[in-house]
Amino acid sequence: MTEEKKVQIPSLWASERCFQMPQDSVGEKRTRRRRKKAKGDAKKKRLSEDQVKLLEMSFMDERKLEAGRKAHLAATLGLDAKQVAVWFQNRRARHKSKQVKEAYVELKLAHDAVVLEKCHLENEVSKLKEKLSEAEEEVRKLASGMNGASGGNGESGDGSPSSCFSAASLQWQREEAELMCINEYDFTNYMMMEWADLYGA
DNA sequence: CTAGGCTAATCC
DNA sequence: GGATTAGCCTAG
Numbered sequence: 001m002t003e004e005k006k007v008q009i010p011s012l013w014a015s016e017r018c019f020q021m022p023q024d025s026v027g028e029k030r031t032r033r034r035r036k037k038a039k040g041d042a043k044k045k046r047l048s049e050d051q052v053k054l055l056e057m058s059f060m061d062e063r064k065l066e067a068g069r070k071a072h073l074a075a076t077l078g079l080d081a082k083q084v085a086v087w088f089q090n091r092r093a094r095h096k097s098k099q100v101k102e103a104y105v106e107l108k109l110a111h112d113a114v115v116l117e118k119c120h121l122e123n124e125v126s127k128l129k130e131k132l133s134e135a136e137e138e139v140r141k142l143a144s145g146m147n148g149a150s151g152g153n154g155e156s157g158d159g160s161p162s163s164c165f166s167a168a169s170l171q172w173q174r175e176e177a178e179l180m181c182i183n184e185y186d187f188t189n190y191m192m193m194e195w196a197d198l199y200g201a
Numbered sequence: 202c203t204a205g206g207c208t209a210a211t212c213c
Numbered sequence: 214g215g216a217t218t219a220g221c222c223t224a225g
Contacts, residue, residue, distance in 0.1 A: 044209065044220040086210060089214070094208085096214095 047087070051077045055084070059091050 047055070058073055065073075065088045074081040 046208075046221075083209080087208095090208065090210085093215075 047077075047079075051079065055087055055091070059088065063088075063092060063095070 054077060055073070058069070062069070065085060070081050070084050070088075073079075074084045077084070
């Protein structure tokens with residue numbers, strides 16, 4: 001787990017114009033969700049750099065917030081206990097979201113590696129089948145040569161493992177090899193899209 | 202000027 | 214605690 005984005009806060013946030021605004025309008029108790037501008041409301045206040053720093057330290061120390069610590073933090077920072085609670089809630093949400101993203105990236109890398117290995121294995125299978133096919137062809141030639149020399153007793157064709165040497169079998173293997181080529185092509189496209197997606201091309 | 206990211210705050 | 218909203222800010 002790497003560091004959080006290092007609390008890099010635009011300098012403006014620390015300036016007095018963004019500093020904690022008066023809270024008087026909070027007691028206004030809006031009905032329902034904050035609708036639209038609600039003009040009378042105070043501007044949205046961002047926490048100051050120091051406030052965030054302390055909150056971050058506290059969060060790193062302990063991600064849950066029990067009453068005592070909440071009150072102490074609130075007093076130290078000059079915030080509502082409610083605000084401190086909200087900050088922790090949001091901070092936990094950010095942390096979780098970040099972890100989910102990291103887990104996703106990790107899974108994706110693992111997945112891509114597996115897909116790549118599958119491709120290699122399929123290639124391997126393809127090559128081996130090609131070799132087998134050639135070997136079978138060779139055996140067939142030899143067998144037919146021997147048959148020609150011996151003048152042919154009736155059993156020659158039937159006794160052999162004909163299913164492996166048949167024209168149909170060879171054809172099937174050829175088709176299999178073609179399928180492998182198609183798979184490889186598809187895979188290449190797939191990986192390009194995946195990588196483009198991953199690295200935001 | 203606008204799209205999009207970040208975050209405080211609200212609602213359920 | 215998750216989902217959502219809305220203010221603020223920046224990059225393009």
